[in-house]
Amino acid sequence: MLDKEGIAKRIAKEVKNNTYVNLGIGIPTLVANYLHEGINVCFQSENGLLGVGPFPKEYAVDPDTINAGKQTITALPGASSFDSAMSFGMIHSKKIDLTILGAMEVSENGDIANWKIPGKMVKGMGGAMDLVASAKHIIVAMQHVNKAGESKLLAKCDLPLTGKNCVKRIVTELAVIDIAPEGGFVLIERAPGVSIEQIKNATAGKLLISGDIPEMAL
């Protein structure tokens, strides 16, 4: 079973060379720490920066330079800043190659819910509805089950949707799973030490298993 860092490490393997990538808040942000050597990536932050660098040293903190999670960041050499319309312009015109974000629920046809629990919690969608509507490739980073122990991989989402038919791949502490074009969760890899049985038990939606399922290499 993977911890959050492990999920980030596994997703880092999905990031291709010379691509523009948008990272959501939480586990996705950690992916930047595990990029493989020789992989050149430009990170976009939808509040208006292309070329996001590491967190600043204490002396270099600039309140005017933050990421979409409101953390202070740095801008790398070659970075550019822009207004919010241009930022979502580059998202909707499909200039961003990969979007990695968290989710509360994903359904077997690739629907995603991550912004609201009616009557209980409202975070707002922020840029997530834009990102999932137009991303070329979407990977969801999340826990397989919620805090109540219920599966987050469902036949149909119960929570209000963020987007429909958009998720391509899910990486959890238990498995790597793809969304089949005709619907269903295709088991691709098992996390180290995790059995197919465990993954089956944690998946409420239709799990498709064919042949040997390899263990993840991290």
Added chain:
Amino acid sequence: MIYKLITDAAAAVADITDGSTLMLGGFGLCGIPENCIQAILEKGTTNLTCISNNAGVDDFGIGLLLQQKRVKKMISSYVGENEEFERQLLSGELEVELIPQGTLAFRCMAAGYGMPAIFTPAGVGTEVAVGKESRIFDGKEYLLETAFNADFAIVKAWKGDTDGNLIFKSTARNFNPLMAMAGKITIAEVEELVEPGILDPDQIHTPGIYVHRIFEGKNYEKRIEKRTTSK
């Protein structure tokens, strides 16, 4: 050129009446018009509709107006970690229209460019789409979203001149230039105000024609929501 200088924040917001619709620039606490928010707070204006990506935090930014129940309606994309905002939303005390961040930006942009509406795929198939007109282009569905219509746009820039030209800094730019173009009356507060001719015309983000009132703000706190550093 046309002179836009006004003495201070109090004078700039003096004619904002109860029930007005305001656009307020900023993302989180980054690039928010601190001086104008304080002046509106002190003036006692109430029953406001605020269009802003966030509502500040509990004790800073628009959060200060929420605390004092001056806001009738918020149009935002993110509630986030603002507990008072979330509480007022869930209890129904505050009317809230949550919309995708890109839609918020494009509705500002449309207003600034004189376009009545835009089409966006954000929110298709979600509750955001309920009651909205949609259209298929090249096999993909898009929602019709209308331009905002705000009485005042209140923005914060890094530098500006007395003709109203503005330059923003880094990610403090965010919604500010879009809202500046969209207000019927646009008020700009700047960290540094200079005479015309000092700013390079090629570096101006917002031409002065969009700005009706400009002043140099005082005592910027520029509070950081999540100070995150590396060793």
